[in-house]
Amino acid sequence: GPDWIQIGHEGGFLPAPAVIGQQPVDWNRDMGTFDFSNVNTFGMFLGSAERADVIVDFSQYAGKTIILYNDAPAPVPAGDPRLDYYTDDVDQTDVGGAPTTLAGYGPNTRTIMQIGVAAGVPAAPYNLAALESAFATQGTTPGAFAASQNQILVPNSSYDTAYNQTFPADSYVRIGDNTLTFTPIGATSPITLPLEPKAIQDEMGEAFDPEYGRMSGKLGLEMQRTVAGAQNFVLYGYDAPPVELITPSIYGSPIGALGDGTQIWKITQNGVDTHAMHFHIFEVQLLNRVAWDNNVRLPDPNELGWKDTVRVNPLQDTIVAFRPVQPTTPFEVPNAVRLIDPTMPEGTVLSGGPNGFTDPLGNPITITNHYVNYGWEYVWHCHILGHEEMDMMHAVAFAAAPRAPTTLTATRLGGSQGIALGWVDASKTETAFVIQRAPDANFTAGVTTFTVGANVATYTDATAVPTTQYFYRVAARNVVGDTATPGFPTRTADSAWSNTATTATGPAVPTAPTGVTATSSIVNRDLNARVSLRWTDTSTTETGFRIQQSTNIGFTANVVTTTVPANAVLFRTANLQRRTNYYFRIQSFNAAGASAWVNAVPFPINTG
Known part of the structure; x- marks a missing residue:
């Protein structure tokens, strides 16, 4: 049949049209490789939720009937005969499958569509060169991809024609890498970003429902320091504290600079199925896959550009990069603040994964049901229905910037x-x-x-x-x-x-008065006495003076406090008892505070 000419997928236009020939599905048959038995050759190969925008040229098939045929295993890569339906297949009711499919009836997973091409004089073949030219950037005129898509994050030579630039041929991640160094488009120097270690596990003995023991698939984290013979994963179900958290990028900020939220995930798959991982809220750039023996597996031409669904194969690490940007909206979206398990009361001890909860470093921990801020809560999950329904889904917590006060x-x-x-x-x-x-x-x-x-x-x-x-x-x-x-x-x-x-500066605390003296005089026909205080005003910022008198040196008995206005230099007391010791002190004050107390001399003074 005719080739597929794929021009786009779920993320929009491809960097260049991908011409996909007709090829039966086959597997990696090299037993010397770690990812032996993965599907590695095919025609149009789409996982669940992957999409393809295609052009098919029937011009050279006039009068012919063409069948759209599916020969992919289900599940990928191992396949289960009970999920392979075709005419005159084997009756599998005794092992939980379907009876034989009769001719003209379903179920049939192989023959998908029949296309009848009208007879007549064949038209001219489709002009593939013109299409490729429309996708290529010519001088300063952007091609279809560059004009319609955000710039990719990690450039390589697969994008040369899309941007009319020459990029490095190798910007791929190896199995032992924990960082990736690359030069973004338009940058003059390279940057280095860490690889965020993620994990997928779907094997029955390691990922299962702890309540009923049902087979399950789990997402989680790969511990950075693994040991030979043991792939150390920390697995979490959906009802768990979030471990995928994203800070939005700021429009116009360079990749790797302050304010940039670019992340690169290294997803380690220690399972048996190929999982079509679907990312909500953002699209990702598939950088490469790498088998555990360090064989680098490049993206297929129809996987380039921005995607929201990526196939993650067993015994490979799949590397994706993304850079979410918080959109500008006329309203504010609130945070999702909820109980970790909304179906259980607050304070309930949560069961966690197959072996209970551990923190991201693998330490056992008890988690009770409590409220957590999930931000703008989205998810990433496997798009195989039986997997996403059995806990192969995680919350993605997007930390949206609040509006400024x-x-x-x-x-x-x-x-x-x-x-x-x-x-x-x-x-x-x-x-x-x-x-x-x-x-x-x-x-x-x-x-x-x-x-x-x-x-x-x-x-x-x-x-x-x-x-x-x-x-x-x-x-x-x-x-x-x-x-x-x-x-x-x-x-x-x-x-x-x-x-x-x-605010404007306030006044300074005033300086204390100096030269404070006390003199006593007899008044009221020798029945009483008065004391006169005199001092030198050394401040220009006081708003008044505070004067205290007492009959003991600690100013704790018979205390009388009097204030006089600013600029005063003299104060006379009311009538006092004669033949009594009095202690006097004075300080200046204003809104900023008060000066130190200054004792009057003599201290005390006797009223005679």
């Missing part, structure tokens, strides 16, 4: 009480607010940070020095993940900063 104000309080801040909470997704204080408007030095909880819109900075001018700004923070369970990852996304608020 507005209308920040700063008001200096009296004395040394500090500075009161207030703002408008404009977000539904913050888990806290971060306040920064600095002595300069650019926040380049001397920055002090304070944190308050969600839905709080005020704060008093009690540590502010009255004589220093400060600048303040506030950001909303969204922390996603299980913050209550030790060892599990979290991600933080902050809003933009609010407006900057500042």
